[in-house]
Amino acid sequence: MPRLFTALELxxxxxxxxxxxxxxxxxxxxxxRENYHITLRFIGxxxxxxxxxxxxxxxxxxxxxxPIRLNGLGSFGSDKPRSIHAAIEPSRALSALQGDIERxxxxxxxxPETRKFVPHVSLARLRHASTLDVADYLAMxxxxxxxxFTAARFVLFSSRDSVGGGPYVxxxxxxxxxxxxxxxxxxxxx
Numbered sequence: 023m024p025r026l027f028t029a030l031e032l033x034x035x036x037x038x039x040x041x042x043x044x045x046x047x048x049x050x051x052x053x054x055r056e057n058y059h060i061t062l063r064f065i066g067x068x069x070x071x072x073x074x075x076x077x078x079x080x081x082x083x084x085x086x087x088x089p090i091r092l093n094g095l096g097s098f099g100s101d102k103p104r105s106i107h108a109a110i111e112p113s114r115a116l117s118a119l120q121g122d123i124e125r126x127x128x129x130x131x132x133x134p135e136t137r138k139f140v141p142h143v144s145l146a147r148l149r150h151a152s153t154l155d156v157a158d159y160l161a162m163x164x165x166x167x168x169x170x171f172t173a174a175r176f177v178l179f180s181s182r183d184s185v186g187g188g189p190y191v192x193x194x195x196x197x198x199x200x201x202x203x204x205x206x207x208x209x210x211x212x
Contacts, residue, residue, distance in 0.1 A: 024180040025067045028123050029059040030173045039169055040108055047159040049151035057190055058143050060110055063123045077194050079126040086199045088115045092169045095160055103148045103156040110141035174198055
């Protein structure tokens with residue numbers, strides 16, 4: 023049974039820049055840079071038939087390429103920090119793509135996403151990190167020159183049942199701005 027989510031990939035140079043921010047935070051489990059992404063919609067564990075239906079619905083999403091801008095670091099979980107992330111500047115284009123994907127998934131009868139869409143790139147999962155350690159880390163590394171790129175596609179990833187952070191398998195890619203059938207690797211549902 024695959025565990026699926028949709029995402030935007032990061033260019034290699036942006037991933038490299040973010041990977042240079044690793045280290046210096048006790049209790050952090052750093053995510054490998056090849057697994058950096060911007061989650062658009064977590065779908066969850068589904069059977070193969072539903073996975074195929076998700077793929078079919080995502081083929082109908084049509085948007086233009088989206089400018090993406092990374093701008094600073096942050097953390098989730100103020101009283102009990104859970105993760106460190108690179109913040110993504112919100113934009114109408116990004117929100118519209120995420121909304122289109124959410125509606126496509128809900129048309130399949132899957133439950134709605136309960137969390138508010140906050141675009142970000144997870145860099146580390148935290149376990150037993152103190153709020154003071156996180157504040158010190160963000161004070162030291164929280165500013166980095168903004169990085170920008172244009173997302174030319176969104177993707178469907180699968181992951182193994184774990185605590186997050188990869189490895190992720192590219193299941194399908196959906197071009198933005200090119201309204202034609204996408205190319206994808208062979209299905210690995212199972």
